[in-house]
Amino acid sequence: MATVSRVVNHNHNVKPATEKKVMEVVKRLNYRPNDVARGLASKKTTTVGVIIPNVTNSYFAALARGIDDIAEMYQYNIILTNSDGDEQKEVKALNTLYSKQVDGIIFMGNELSAPVRDEFKAERIPVVLAGSVDPQNDFPNVNIDYRQAVSSQVNQLLDNGNQRVAFVAGKLTRSINQDFRIPGYQAALQAHQISFDEQLLFEAADYDEGYELCEQLLSHQATAAMVSNDEAAAGIMNGMNDRGVQVPEQFEVATSDNTKLTEMTRPTLSTITQPLYDVGAVAMRLLTKLMDNDEIEQKQVLLPFGMKQRGSTKGA
CATH class of the missing domain: 1.10.260.40 (lambda repressor-like DNA-binding domains)
Structure with a gap:
């Protein structure tokens, strides 16, 4: 034997x-x-659970690719579960992963809810958040500086002469928006001595919602939009064009994720550039250290972001 x-x-x-x-x-x-028997003997299954809100979303798919490549490098297997960003599904997915005796969890979600947070604390296996913020700083996480990124992009829209720049996100009450992106938006307005108008905050989570939002944007006299989701940004841009509003001459659109979609639209979308693959890869590497009980230098890792000016904004 x-x-x-x-x-x-x-x-x-x-x-x-x-x-x-x-x-x-x-x-x-x-x-x-038999990996199950091997795991029982070694008390280590070399399996990692990954919870993703939407496997069809290019943003999360890019993160997952980075996770998978590093997992393979360190000889870990991945169990990928789709949660639809639903709190109950996230808890159910966690319990399923725990029952499979995974060695660690990487969580990608729109919000870290109280029930999910409690599950993480109760189980006490290593958890890393990828592209998900944790204002309480309970868990290691890998992100960009969302506040500064939004502020930089809105500053460019304001520099182009726009006095009424809208901010569009999936759910405004989510921590990533309420605690990071909206303060960045407000900081840019303040730097240009423009008063914050809460009526210029809108919700749109996908293409259809972005398309339908155009009437509200125009009725509030917005001339530009900073959008947190590439699909919603594409919807807004197409909606404006279909209503006879020229982009970028009459309305500017900037987005946040720099997925492939931003290069497929016409005009192409100006965007914040995020190292999506690296966010996933660094998160997985961080998790391997935690699973090996190695000391980590910092729990919050902020990777650099950039700006890509394309055809949806002036001066590209």
Whole structure:
């Protein structure tokens, strides 16, 4: 048994002739190691659970790719679960992952709800947030500086002469918007000595909602929009064009995620650039350190962001 174990676990302390004999039998019997039994024996399943709000969203897909590549590098398997950003589904997904004895969790979500936070604390296995903020700083997380990023993009829209710039996000009450993006938006207004108007805050989570939002934007005399979601931004831009409002000459649109969609639209979308792949990769590397009980230098990792000016804003 010990010899077979060494061979199937790629321990090279076995004579080549013996290894060949073992592998011939393994092939003939179609034998595969039992990861469940192995996990029970070692108390480590080398499996990581990843909770993602929407597997079809390009933003989260890019993060997941970074996670998966680093997991493979460190010989961890990934169990990916889709939560639809629903609190109850997130709790259910967590319990399913816990029952599979995962060694760690990477959470990607629009909001870290109280029930999910309680589940994390109760189970006491390593958790890292990727592209998800934690104002209470309970859990390690990897993000960009959303406040500064939004402030920089809104500053450019204001520099272009816009006096009424709207801010559009999925849910304004979410922490990432309420605590980071909206303060960044307000800071840019203050720097240009423009009063904050709460009526210029709007909600749109996807293409259809962005498209339908155009009437409200125009009725509030907005001439530009800072949008937190690429799909919603594409909806706003197409909605404006279909209503005879030219982008960017009469209405400017800037977005936040720099997914492939921003290059597929016409005109192409100006955007904040985020190292999405790196956010996922760094989150997974951070999790491997926690699972190995290594000391980590910082719980909050902020990666650099950039700006990409394209056809949806003036001066691109």
